[in-house]
Amino acid sequence: MEPRPNPDEPDGIPPNLEDHHQHDSLKYHLLGPSLTKAGQDSVDQSKVSEVIYNASKGSKFFNREEVKDKILTQKIEQILEKKRRLEKLDLTRELRAADQFIAQLDASRDLTQYIVHVDCDAFYAAVELLDRPELKDVPFAVGGGVLTTCNYLARKYGCRSGMAGFVAKKLCPQLLLLPLNSDKYTSKAQEVRQVLAQYDPRFQSASIDEAYLNITEYCCENRMEPQDVVQQMRDEIHERTRITVSAGIAANAKLAKICSNMNKPNGQYVLLNDRNVIMSFMRSLPTRKVNGIGRVLERELQEIGVKTCGDIFPHRQLLRQLFGEKTYEFLIMCYLGLGRTEVQPAEEYERKSVGTESTFREMSDSKELRAKLRWTAEELEKDMRKAECKGRTLVLKVKLHTYEVLTRQTVTPRAVSAADDLYNFSLPILTKLELEIPGMKLRLMGLRCTNLISTKKPNARAFFRLRPLRVETGSNASERSSSRETVEAVREGSISPRELEYSTYDNNSHSDLDDANIDGHQALDRDSNYHHHGKDVAPNPKRALTEETEEWWDCPICSRPQQPDERSFNEHIDLCLSRQTIRDTVQQNSMDKPTPTTHRPPAKRLKHMGETKRGKTTASADPRQKKLFFG
DNA sequence: CATTTTAAT
DNA sequence: CTGCATTAAAATG
Numbered sequence: 098m099e100p101r102p103n104p105d106e107p108d109g110i111p112p113n114l115e116d117h118h119q120h121d122s123l124k125y126h127l128l129g130p131s132l133t134k135a136g137q138d139s140v141d142q143s144k145v146s147e148v149i150y151n152a153s154k155g156s157k158f159f160n161r162e163e164v165k166d167k168i169l170t171q172k173i174e175q176i177l178e179k180k181r182r183l184e185k186l187d188l189t190r191e192l193r194a195a196d197q198f199i200a201q202l203d204a205s206r207d208l209t210q211y212i213v214h215v216d217c218d219a220f221y222a223a224v225e226l227l228d229r230p231e232l233k234d235v236p237f238a239v240g241g242g243v244l245t246t247c248n249y250l251a252r253k254y255g256c257r258s259g260m261a262g263f264v265a266k267k268l269c270p271q272l273l274l275l276p277l278n279s280d281k282y283t284s285k286a287q288e289v290r291q292v293l294a295q296y297d298p299r300f301q302s303a304s305i306d307e308a309y310l311n312i313t314e315y316c317c318e319n320r321m322e323p324q325d326v327v328q329q330m331r332d333e334i335h336e337r338t339r340i341t342v343s344a345g346i347a348a349n350a351k352l353a354k355i356c357s358n359m360n361k362p363n364g365q366y367v368l369l370n371d372r373n374v375i376m377s378f379m380r381s382l383p384t385r386k387v388n389g390i391g392r393v394l395e396r397e398l399q400e401i402g403v404k405t406c407g408d409i410f411p412h413r414q415l416l417r418q419l420f421g422e423k424t425y426e427f428l429i430m431c432y433l434g435l436g437r438t439e440v441q442p443a444e445e446y447e448r449k450s451v452g453t454e455s456t457f458r459e460m461s462d463s464k465e466l467r468a469k470l471r472w473t474a475e476e477l478e479k480d481m482r483k484a485e486c487k488g489r490t491l492v493l494k495v496k497l498h499t500y501e502v503l504t505r506q507t508v509t510p511r512a513v514s515a516a517d518d519l520y521n522f523s524l525p526i527l528t529k530l531e532l533e534i535p536g537m538k539l540r541l542m543g544l545r546c547t548n549l550i551s552t553k554k555p556n557a558r559a560f561f562r563l564r565p566l567r568v569e570t571g572s573n574a575s576e577r578s579s580s581r582e583t584v585e586a587v588r589e590g591s592i593s594p595r596e597l598e599y600s601t602y603d604n605n606s607h608s609d610l611d612d613a614n615i616d617g618h619q620a621l622d623r624d625s626n627y628h629h630h631g632k633d634v635a636p637n638p639k640r641a642l643t644e645e646t647e648e649w650w651d652c653p654i655c656s657r658p659q660q661p662d663e664r665s666f667n668e669h670i671d672l673c674l675s676r677q678t679i680r681d682t683v684q685q686n687s688m689d690k691p692t693p694t695t696h697r698p699p700a701k702r703l704k705h706m707g708e709t710k711r712g713k714t715t716a717s718a719d720p721r722q723k724k725l726f727f728g
Numbered sequence: 729c730a731t732t733t734t735a736a737t
Numbered sequence: 738c739t740g741c742a743t744t745a746a747a748a749t750g
Contacts, residue, residue: 129735153738156738157738157740159738162738165735170747184734187750240739241739242738242739243738243739243740245739259738259739260738261738262738263738264738386736389737390737391736391737392736392737393735393736393737394736394737420746421745421746422745422746423744423745423748424745424746424747448742449742450741450742450743450745451741451742452740452742453740453741454739454740454741455739456739456740494744500738502734502735503733503734504732504733504734505732505733506732506733507730508731541739541740543740543741545741545742
């Protein structure tokens with residue numbers, strides 16, 4: 098905690114106190130999304146927010162932020178009104194439901210795992226510093242118009258990731274801006290990951306510079322305490338890569354993530370796997386510290402009187418109605434300090450959309466816009482080729498010169514990926530938008546493809562899901578036939594179709610063994626600040642078409658549904674395993690090089706098991722079947 | 729109720 | 738004052 102350096106005074110401290118007062122929430126908002134990140138403790142935030150406010154005042158971006166802030170204020174007004182209305186009612190039912198939910202969650206609390214969240218310190222800046230050690234004592238940032246990261250020296254001036262470059266310059270005029278060298282960061286990240294893999298071969302990359310590990314096994318096998326394991330791992334990372342990382346160690350991923358921030362940079366923090374310790378840790382924890390609670394939810398919560406996770410409890414009877422089902426459940430989990438205890442490689446998650454977007458000088462000419470769409474379509478085609486998929490829904494995104502964002506989507510008659518198709522099917526929605534908004538002026542255009550169908554490795558693995566013929570009954574028959582497609586060709590030689598029916602289905606997930614071989618470039622680096630309530634990091638690897646799959650146990654090797662009977666299921670797996678061994682041998686000889694350093698564990702792809710959040714099949718199905726297969 | 733759009737992260 | 742992906746809730750019909 099050093100004293101804050103004295104950055105040059107901004108052009109003007111606000112002269113007008115009323116103005117000051119009215120825009121409090123906006124100013125706070127303008128501080129940006131990464132406020133909770135480390136390195137800011139010694140900074141005078143109110144000074145910083147003044148500078149940001151004055152630097153951006155009057156810009157189109159600012160005006161839009163102002164509008165958004167007004168809208169949020171209205172939304173909060175409605176929430177408060179609803180709250181007042183609710184409080185006049187008898188809420189014992191909701192209270193009971195909440196208490197029951199809490200009891201149920203608490204009973205299923207798992208304190209047996211040691212989950213670690215590893216976070217590289219100012220990663221891009223640290224990598225740049227390796228090449229240019231002379232920058233050790235100068236504040237610098239990486240990124241162009243927007244800072245992707247900055248070193249800790251720059252943070253002392255209030256600079257941080259996500260901030261506009263010119264704003265950062267106001268805060269710190271000496272700030273040096275370096276251009277991005279993405280390849281460099283990716284290869285450095287790989288070096289770090291090689292070390293991580295020694296401690297948990299199934300570690301999960303959450304972004305280029307963040308990862309989750311489950312070190313329970315490592316601790317057991319080496320008779321070591323978690324904190325010693327992590328200290329050793331961090332030392333090893335530093336020794337091998339010359340970059341420093343921080344880590345959090347706790348019973349689940351949500352807690353570990355919070356903990357990795359506590360002793361940043363180059364530190365670690367252990368939260369004991371003890372219910373009381375966790376509960377009191379959460380009690381005083383500001384909501385914003387939780388991954389998934391950002392500027393907006395923080396403010397909404399704060400306005401109803403919830404500042405810390407402990408404050409959630411006395412409001413439990415209101416939260417569902419005020420914020421909706423999922424957010425309610427998420428908040429209760431926060432109160433209890435519960436989170437994910439499983440960690441799984443990112444490659445095992447199924448991608449749901451692929452898209453591209455770009456910002457450009459304002460543009461309104463119809464011809465130019467079509468050219469831009471054409472170009473965007475071509476970019477998307479490249480990305481889809483890389484992802485090896487096609488899609489059935491196109492989403493056009495535009496940002497007007499006012500920074501207002503609009504999206505329009507259309508369902509294509511067939512799965513598409515070629516630039517011509519992408520362009521031709523999205524052109525009508527662009528044209529319609531132009532009619533809707535006369536003189537439409539854009540600063541950004543994006544195209545995204547969803548409802549994906551994989552075209553991966555046609556001969557390497559069955560990429561159609563085979564499932565036994567079943568009598569279609571009742572209401573879901575029509576629904577199912579619509580999402581199902583008879584397929585022209587059987588691509589996979591080793592299994593004859595016979596009486597089986599084919600459906601295009603869950604293609605990526607069948608190729609995790611292939612993925613393991615390809616690995617490397619598909620690493621799927623996600624942004625650290627993406628969230629979803631309920632889970633903590635990556636998306637749910639679950640499928641559409643859930644209903645009827647419940648009655649079948651899917652084989653983790655071939656993914657075909659099996660009779661839900663233990664004996665025959667195990668027999669089938671044995672058969673599949675031997676078949677798999679043969680296939681792998683054949684493949685290795687032909688083309689694939691197995692990954693040298695990170696050895697992969699046996700295929701354990703237990704999808705459709707422990708399914709559904711709303712169905713009550715949760716806890717029962719999962720452990721049972723895992724045991725069945727591994728036990 | 730299914731689909732689309734917006735907003736948050 | 739980016740770009741990519743995911744999720745939840747609200748709006749729409």
